[in-house]
Amino acid sequence: MTQVSYLIDGGARLHGAVPISGGKNAAMPCMAAALLTDAPCRITNVPMIGDVRLFGAILEDLGADVTVDPAANTLHLAAPGPLGDVPPDRLVANQRASFLVMGPLLARLGRAACSAPGGDGIGQRPLDVHLRGFAALGADIREVGGRYVASAPQLRGARVVLDYPSVLGTENLLLAAVLAAGHTTIVNAAAEPEIVCLASMLTAMGAQVHGAGTHTIEIDGVPALAGADHRLIPDRIETGTFAIAAAMTGGDLTLDGAQPRHLDALFSKLADIGVHIHEDEAAVRVAAADRLNASTIQAVPFPGLPTDLQALMTTLLTQADGVSVVHERVFESRLQYVGELRKLGARIHTAGSTAIVQGPTPLRGSTVRGLDIRAAAALVVAALAASGRTELRDAYHLDRGYECLDRKLRALGASIERIAPRESSA
């Protein structure tokens, strides 16, 4: 893992227009969908980030052809076979989403095996939703030599009731059920926009999927799927990151290509706090207020406020007038960044998965560590509003999840420098 640091001199008010990239968490399930067909697929609006490169390397290792056109943000994928059924442990260890190859490989080959995937240290992140779902579709599931091994000569449609509306779990089951024999109903499905994006690619490939975006998804299995040409949705977490950066720095940003309906909970909360939001069809404008109101927020599944914006919202609330309360309801260990934020002067106490934020607090530059993608983004935003210089270490997480964050911020007036080769990835 290459050492990457960001040096940030705070104090600039961000202003201007920023193009929003395609969704990180939309990219990987759609790339996995290409394993379901021997026909070529083209995916556009793909962010050129470490997580996409890593997932592409996993697909290549399985035998797929992956051609990247970075200038056009486009991926060409083809998996005519023969395909391997075990993604490489050393890559799987670096990425939670790598487990997404299980559903399509199981459906297409009748077997798949994968070691426990790595990913951000934000909670336990079990796999029971995925594995119980595969079993409900008729797969035999075993743990052999440190790998989950699933096999089923032919998956059969079933009523699959999820204990929790897991995002990757829902995607994995959707990817498996589209080629299963008969009808599948996924009850208590995740409703995130990334699920809708995947379902729309699968539909373009010839799958029969209804109800994506609600908590009940109905699938009629088909014997084979064709290729597709699919455009990813904009990245809602990158959108939220820039919106919060505008509010935090006294700035005024136009978020080009943002989809406000994917972030109702964020924009409504920002408006409550006092931030000026103007939405139109192709962009959202976010302008800071002179004074921010304290608030209570809860990070919950869609359409609530995303857990991936919780650290950023907590950071913003350090500038609000009074005591704010933040409840993290999705991941049990997602407040660890608070210790780093305190080094910049934030006054925050935590109790379990709740943070109590005292504001407004002047922040001052310091040396801090990025613990995961969103924690690192929160520290960047805090540093932009802090007096003096901040050194953000372990900033490689940002390369995994944000397309050219430093360049985009510089174009908006920030003083931010990335110290490391651009080619590194997690």
Ligand code: EPU
């Ligand atoms: N859970 C289970 N059993 C499972 C799976 C999950 O109990 O089998 C629990 C988890 O422990 C957690 C909750 O369900 O408490 C939510 O986990 P979920 O499975 O929904 O998360 P995920 O699918 O692993 C995706 C995103 C995360 C995002 C979460 C929640 C991708 C690649 N990752 O993870 O994104 O935080 O959904 O919205 O899509 C990020 O982008 O920084 C990131 C962490």
